[in-house]
Amino acid sequence: MSSLATAKPTAAMSIDDRSMLTPPVHDLVRVENLRIQFPPWNAPVRIIEDVSFQVRAGETMGIVGESGSGKTLSSLAILNLLPPPARITGGRIMFDGEDLAAKSQGEMQKLRGRRLAMVFQNPGYSLNPLMTVGAQLGEILKVHEKMPRSMALQRVEELFRLVGITDPGSRLSQYPHEMSGGMKQRVCIARALLCNPALVLADEPTTALDVTIQAQILDLFEDLKARFGMSMIFVTHDMGVVARIADRITVMYAGQVCETGDKHAIFARPSHPYTQALLASTPRIDRRYAIDGEGRRERLPTVGRAVAPGQSLGGGCRFAGRCPEAAPECSRLVPQAAAIEPGRVVHCLKRGSAGVASHD
Amino acid sequence: MRIFVFLTRRMIFAALLMLGVSAAIFFLVNSIGNPIELMMAETPGMTGEVIDRMKAYYGLDHPPMTRYLLWLSRIAQLDFGTSIVYNQPVGSLIVTWGWQTLKIQLPAILIALAIAILFGVTAARRQHSRSDFAVMATALLGQSLPAFFLGILLIFIFSYSLDWLPSYGAYSTRNPLWGSPTLDALWHMVLPVAMLTFFNTATLTLLMRSNMVDVLKSDFIAAMRASGIPERRVIYVHALRAAFIPMLTYLGLLIGLMLGTAPVTESVFTWPGLGYLYISAIHQLDYPVIMGASAVIAFMLICTTLLTDVIYVLIDPRISLE
Numbered sequence: 001m002s003s004l005a006t007a008k009p010t011a012a013m014s015i016d017d018r019s020m021l022t023p024p025v026h027d028l029v030r031v032e033n034l035r036i037q038f039p040p041w042n043a044p045v046r047i048i049e050d051v052s053f054q055v056r057a058g059e060t061m062g063i064v065g066e067s068g069s070g071k072t073l074s075s076l077a078i079l080n081l082l083p084p085p086a087r088i089t090g091g092r093i094m095f096d097g098e099d100l101a102a103k104s105q106g107e108m109q110k111l112r113g114r115r116l117a118m119v120f121q122n123p124g125y126s127l128n129p130l131m132t133v134g135a136q137l138g139e140i141l142k143v144h145e146k147m148p149r150s151m152a153l154q155r156v157e158e159l160f161r162l163v164g165i166t167d168p169g170s171r172l173s174q175y176p177h178e179m180s181g182g183m184k185q186r187v188c189i190a191r192a193l194l195c196n197p198a199l200v201l202a203d204e205p206t207t208a209l210d211v212t213i214q215a216q217i218l219d220l221f222e223d224l225k226a227r228f229g230m231s232m233i234f235v236t237h238d239m240g241v242v243a244r245i246a247d248r249i250t251v252m253y254a255g256q257v258c259e260t261g262d263k264h265a266i267f268a269r270p271s272h273p274y275t276q277a278l279l280a281s282t283p284r285i286d287r288r289y290a291i292d293g294e295g296r297r298e299r300l301p302t303v304g305r306a307v308a309p310g311q312s313l314g315g316g317c318r319f320a321g322r323c324p325e326a327a328p329e330c331s332r333l334v335p336q337a338a339a340i341e342p343g344r345v346v347h348c349l350k351r352g353s354a355g356v357a358s359h360d
Numbered sequence: 361m362r363i364f365v366f367l368t369r370r371m372i373f374a375a376l377l378m379l380g381v382s383a384a385i386f387f388l389v390n391s392i393g394n395p396i397e398l399m400m401a402e403t404p405g406m407t408g409e410v411i412d413r414m415k416a417y418y419g420l421d422h423p424p425m426t427r428y429l430l431w432l433s434r435i436a437q438l439d440f441g442t443s444i445v446y447n448q449p450v451g452s453l454i455v456t457w458g459w460q461t462l463k464i465q466l467p468a469i470l471i472a473l474a475i476a477i478l479f480g481v482t483a484a485r486r487q488h489s490r491s492d493f494a495v496m497a498t499a500l501l502g503q504s505l506p507a508f509f510l511g512i513l514l515i516f517i518f519s520y521s522l523d524w525l526p527s528y529g530a531y532s533t534r535n536p537l538w539g540s541p542t543l544d545a546l547w548h549m550v551l552p553v554a555m556l557t558f559f560n561t562a563t564l565t566l567l568m569r570s571n572m573v574d575v576l577k578s579d580f581i582a583a584m585r586a587s588g589i590p591e592r593r594v595i596y597v598h599a600l601r602a603a604f605i606p607m608l609t610y611l612g613l614l615i616g617l618m619l620g621t622a623p624v625t626e627s628v629f630t631w632p633g634l635g636y637l638y639i640s641a642i643h644q645l646d647y648p649v650i651m652g653a654s655a656v657i658a659f660m661l662i663c664t665t666l667l668t669d670v671i672y673v674l675i676d677p678r679i680s681l682e
Contacts, residue, residue, distance in 0.1 A: 079586055085488075105591065113588030120586075125579035129678055130601055140587045175677045191587060 029055040035090035060232040062246025070255040071235040075201040080108045117192035121204040123184035127176040134172030159190040182213035254318035261344030277303040381658040440652035450652040461633035465618040472560030480568025502562025511628030528630035571603035616664030620657040
């Protein structure tokens with residue numbers, strides 16, 4: 001599953017030669033210089049710093065990064081649902097030509113579940129334990145489409161069938177605790193698709209599932225994408241998963257973008273030192289990492305040292321502390337986007353990025 | 361069908377529990393000593409013969425085990441004996457005085473619950489804000505303030521200084537307020553109910569807030585918001601329902617024990633309630649009243665606990681009848 005060779009060629013393989021400086025009009029989502037901060041406001045904690053990426057209509061953007069890299073916050077920011085006291089303090093989130101970050105909660109509420117939908121990490125916790133799944137999905141249709149109950153339940157049943165739930169009619173009256181983890185995640189996916197959204201945000205939707213179920217759910221996502229044609233932002237820390245599901249990839253580290261580009265290009269020619277280290281540390285099935293018959297051993301490469309603690313979310317490149325190629329200016333200057341190939345952008349002073357002194 | 365099996369099993373258990381509690385009540389009170397000897401022995405001119413006759417009158421000449429079985433068979437027929445002090449049937453004393461306690465306890469619990477939901481939810485939604493801090497501080501004060509102190513403070517402000525509300529009793533002895541006994545009774549209820557409400561609100565608000573904080577952090581609330589369910593519905597229908605479930609246990613205890621939990625309030629306001637009767641019965645060694653009231657309070661607690669369990673099964677689908 002983690003091998004690139006099995007990935008099907010997709011439309012996004014043919015990279016057009018647009019420059020990132022002139023964003024194309026058919027981008028469904030354009031996150032521009034997004035900044036998210038936590039209090040104290042006189043010296044805010046800069047969780048997300050100048051994050052930009054685009055999602056085209058019908059494509060899947062994989063956001064990859066380790067825990068704490070800000071993948072989940074970025075996707076919650078698109079829904080304007082940041083957990084307080086986190087706040088968007090800069091940048092724009094353009095969706096369908098409108099800035100979501102500037103919208104009121106009331107306006108956002110009309111978009112959520114209808115045009116934008118989300119699938120959460122843990123299906124066990126993301127369904128209301130006190131309601132039957134039919135009732136809780138039906139409520140969403142009642143809110144957005146003003147559907148009467150019987151019609152809403154019919155629609156839910158139809159979607160249950162689409163996401164591969166066996167015996168969908170009788171599942172409607174079941175409670176979440178009566179279902180398996182994989183089944184619950186199918187219900188959550190059906191919930192996201194109820195109103196035929198333009199964008200689905202999937203936040204590690206396979207992480208809480210065991211590996212065989214993971215494969216089924218990934219198949220389902222691919223199938224549904226082909227059927228519904230929606231765009232998707234797929235957040236994960238699993239390189240294998242992203243290799244399979246994504247068209248393009250954004251690699252994040254500690255709230256900064258490392259690089260963005262076509263999946264095949266990034267896997268074939270990782271540019272940013274972090275991406276290189278991340279890919280090198282992915283175990284390969286054709287290598288042995290333990291002691292072999294002759295007593296030789298090969299260690300699985302790791303990304304050096306530990307993740308920078310939250311307090312050091314300061315100026316410069318945040319990976320500098322762990323980077324094998326770091327130069328003194330790396331911890332001082334923030335690397336800007338540099339186009340290295342058509343449709344590919346990297347943020348690294350060593351790869352030709354311009355450096356800008358930190359804001360503080 | 362399963363609910364009947366469940367109920368039968370639980371009721372048999374409740375009956376056994378009640379039997380055990382009744383034995384505990386009887387033998388503990390019995391261990392104080394023979395009340396006739398304790399009360400009469402020091403009286404001048406009291407002869408042994410008179411004491412024996414009094415023991416026979418109150419049925420105290422039998423051995424304890426016989427008296428226990430006798431008492432048990434009588435309370436099974438709702439006959440709790442006769443009060444030594446009031447010389448009235450204990451059953452009717454409990455009904456009369458207990459009704460007065462219910463009159464102030466039930467409104468206090470209901471009002472407190474309403475305030476706790478309002479304040480608890482507000483505080484939880486703005487966790488760590490100033491309003492949250494104000495609610496928490498007031499609730500903590502309410503939990504730590506000695507009960508009698510608040511009672512005296514209320515009397516000092518509203519009865520003594522402002523002269524708005526009566527400071528004692530359940531009704532006026534001579535001229536009822538505005539010529540209406542109903543309004544007069546309500547007027548007398550205000551201060552005791554306020555005092556009980558304050559203490560109930562304190563605990564219930566803290567519980568409500570902490571449950572709500574937990575629920576609001578849960579993924580299913582985030583998922584509902586992400587699905588575009590209106591915020592008011594998310595909070596006051598879905599989150600509130602989930603946050604309310606753990607409160608049931610405490611509410612069950614509050615209601616189950618309410619006959620016996622207001623003695624301080626009833627003493628401060630000289631309210632003719634069961635708690636007041638109970639305390640004075642202990643002072644005067646009115647043992648039929650002590651035993652009767654204890655048995656009734658224990659019975660009510662056992663009933664409400666059973667009821668709480670049934671309600672849990674009805675409102676939380678994750679709890680089955682097994």
